[in-house]
Amino acid sequence: MAKMTEIRWHGRGGQGAKTAAIFLAEAVLDQGMHSQGFPEYGPERRGAPVRGFTRISDKPIRLHCSVAKPQIVIVLDPTLIESASAGVTDGTDVSTVYIINTMETPAAIRAKLGVKGGTIHTVDASLIAQECFGRAIPNMPMIGALTNVSDVITLEDVTSAMARRLKKKFSQAVVDGNVAAVERAHEEMVSE
Amino acid sequence: MKQLYVGLTGNEAVATAFKQARPHVAPAFPITPQTEMMHKFADFVADGAVATEMILVESEHSAMSAAVGSAATGARTFTATSSAGFALMWEVVYIAASLRLPICMPVVNRALSGNINIHNDHSDSMGGRDAGWIQIFCENTQEAYDTALMCWRIAEHKDVRLPVMVNYDGFIISHTSESLHILPDEDAWKFIGPKDLSNGYSLLDVENPITVGPLDLTDYYFEHKVSQMEAHLRAPKVILEVFKEFGELTGRHYDLFEEYRTEDAEMILVIIGSTAGTAKDVIDEQREKGVKVGLLKPRVFRPFPAVEYAKALGNAKVVGVMDKSVSFGGHGGPLFTEIRSALYGLENAPKIHNWIYGLGGRDTGTDQIVDLIGQLQNSIKGKKTEDVNLLGVRL
Known part of the structure; x- marks a missing residue:
């Protein structure tokens, strides 16, 4: 049987949920893994709730449907947790891993999520992004946090893939800032 | 042959294949979810990666009209569309097949209006099933890329000379990044090859002047339709030959189903x-x-x-x-x-x-x-x- 990891991203338009879902899918290819990265399309408005999906497997991926039961849920905007329509806990179970971009503690987030099981991790990715590269866009730091709780990709593979990708468009300072943000989020993530 | 292992959306993969086919002309008009495919192709043109003449037209009806004019000169030609855009080019879609022009066109499948819906179903292509085009459907990004390479060999084959639609699901394939293998540019070009200008006709061939698309009434219209029917009868053999050669080259084997x-x-x-x-x-x-x-x-x-x-x-x-x-x-x-x-x-x-x-x-x-x-x-x-x-x- 294939070993497949399914990740669901929750963000708001402009926070980079789509970019992160696709970036992660492409970054794992260097390890010979198979992947899919896709957003859930709707009216594209800055600030509107958006979802993205990443599938990673050691076998070719044939599924072409939404991720119904994610093993990992990554939330880029903590205000989505209390929005029923955002569906942050849809299809989750006692083994689901949550990574939340927030200033709050995992215990506080657990109360807001209203879930009994699962594992909750938090990191202030927006603050880290603001301090490292001057813009509070949390998507890349959240991938740094992911490397702390999942073996789908290592921190080193994320930073090298990111540097490779960003170098085409941005200055070395921007690349360094993003790499630093990913490393900080990896370090500063708080677990229950 | 060494292939590259990459992550591309369906649209990016098809744009890459079409770049590798070195088309002469591409009339373009945007519609979701096809737009990103032509956008990516326009990037290749702007970067000098391919020398295609792009024609920015004012509607899909004009896009297919320009494609017909271009292909009738013998130029390797493509355009792309979805949904309502395909519906708007309807009249000329039939003409492209009737004139036996080997145009290739991705139809990035999307529901038809109304009500307005940008997402995937097969209403657009299925509505066009009687237009005389060859229609090939794709399951994933890999198949979309492979088909976008192979379609030229099928369309331009002397026994076929029919336009080909490359169909893949809007968003589900067009906007999903999937891992796939692609050919290096030189190997793709070796497989596709230049368009054989001696095959078919050209409006620019002044030594052999012809009329294209004239009035064709009760005397010959029916016979011309039969010639289209016969081209479709000959097509499966050619399609299978192209699939076989591609399979030997890449290890990816395809069949009619x-x-x-x-x-x-x-x-x-x-x-x-x-x-x-x-x-x-x-x-x-x-x-x-x-x-x-x-x-x-x-x-x-x-x-x-x-x-x-x-x-x-x-x-x-x-x-x-x-x-x-x-x-x-x-x-x-x-x-x-x-x-x-x-x-x-x-x-x-x-x-x-x-x-x-x-x-x-x-x-x-x-x-x-x-x-x-x-x-x-x-x-x-x-x-x-x-x-x-x-x-x-x-x-």
């Missing part, structure tokens, strides 16, 4: 496009439980290989055909009526049922396919009789 675990199957699902992939996972699970179910995935829908379908499906007890488009007032969707017709007259023909599913991008998860297989089991037990059914809809 794909059979998945059908050898001893009592039940066979017939599914076009991306949902066929989802069904394969379900079939593997069901097989673990001893359920004898398989899948037949049409690749080439026009021309329709009816004899081959009858052979592939004839030994099943029941066939479930899934249609991602509806023929309003008809007895089932376009794929169902076609397959049922192919099975007619067969000794001990399987029972056959149709499910309309996924309209307007309605998600089709594994649970829906499990449910459908359960209904097929009921059919074998004689407990199901309805020909035409719905899947994943609120009633």
Whole structure:
């Protein structure tokens, strides 16, 4: 049987949920893994709730449907947790891993999520992004946090893939800032 | 040959293949979800990676008109569209096939209005099934890339000379990044090769002046339609030759349709496009439980290989055909009526049922396919009789 990891991203338009879902899918290819990265399309408005999906497997991926039961849920905007329509806990179970971009503690987030099981991790990715590269866009730091709780990709593979990708468009300072943000989020993530 | 392992969306993959085909001309008009494909191709042109002359037109009707004019000069030509854009070019889509012009066109499948819906179903391409084009459908990004390379060899072949539609599912394939293997530019070019200008006709050939698309009334029109019909009869042989050569080159082997675990199957699902992939996972699970179910995935829908379908499906007890488009007032969707017709007259023909599913991008998860297989089991037990059914809809 294939070993497949399914990740669901929750963000708001402009926070980079789509970019992160696709970036992660492409970054794992260097390890010979198979992947899919896709957003859930709707009216594209800055600030509107958006979802993205990443599938990673050691076998070719044939599924072409939404991720119904994610093993990992990554939330880029903590205000989505209390929005029923955002569906942050849809299809989750006692083994689901949550990574939340927030200033709050995992215990506080657990109360807001209203879930009994699962594992909750938090990191202030927006603050880290603001301090490292001057813009509070949390998507890349959240991938740094992911490397702390999942073996789908290592921190080193994320930073090298990111540097490779960003170098085409941005200055070395921007690349360094993003790499630093990913490393900080990896370090500063708080677990229950 | 060393291939590159990359992550690309369906649109990026097709744009890459078309860059590798070095087309002379590409008229372009945007429509979601096709836009990103032409956008990416325009990037290649702007970067000097391909020397295609792009024509920015004011509508899809003009895009296909410009493509017809360009192809009639002998230039390798493509355009791309979706949904309402395809509907707007309708008149000229027929003309492209009637004039036997080897235009290639991705149709990034999207529902038709109204109401306005940007998501995937097959209403657009299925509506165009009688236009005279070859239609090839793709399951995933890899197939979309491969088909976008192979379509030129099929369209421009002297025994065919027909336009080809490369169909892939909007968003589900067009905007999903998937891992796939692509050919280096030089190897792709070696496979496709330059357009053979001695094959066909050219408006620019002043030594041999011709008239293209004149009045054609009761005297010859019918004979010209027959020549189009005959080109479709010749096409499968050429398509299979091209598929075979591509398979030897890349290790990726294609056929007019794909059979998945059908050898001893009592039940066979017939599914076009991306949902066929989802069904394969379900079939593997069901097989673990001893359920004898398989899948037949049409690749080439026009021309329709009816004899081959009858052979592939004839030994099943029941066939479930899934249609991602509806023929309003008809007895089932376009794929169902076609397959049922192919099975007619067969000794001990399987029972056959149709499910309309996924309209307007309605998600089709594994649970829906499990449910459908359960209904097929009921059919074998004689407990199901309805020909035409719905899947994943609120009633």
